[in-house]
Amino acid sequence: MRSIDLTAASWRRSSYSNQDGGACLEVCDDFATVVPVRDSKVPHGPVLVFPAGAWASFVSAVKGGRTPR
Numbered sequence: 001m002r003s004i005d006l007t008a009a010s011w012r013r014s015s016y017s018n019q020d021g022g023a024c025l026e027v028c029d030d031f032a033t034v035v036p037v038r039d040s041k042v043p044h045g046p047v048l049v050f051p052a053g054a055w056a057s058f059v060s061a062v063k064g065g066r067t068p069r
Contacts (some may be wrong), residue, residue: 006036006047013040
């Protein structure tokens with residue numbers, strides 16, 4: 001598996017995250033082919049990396065009110 005350098009990554013909080021500090025998801029849009037995702041409460045913790053196409057399908061399903069498969 002190829003390693004991705006995230007030291008200078010720009011993270012943005014999901015618009016679905018609440019403002020009380022819970023359920024905070026952050027994504028990084030700095031890469032063309034993958035989308036790193038992390039828990040904003042643990043910024044130095046693990047990062048999940050999804051293929052960009054799979055992430056786009058997931059986001060479309062959530063916005064459309066469908067359950068992603």
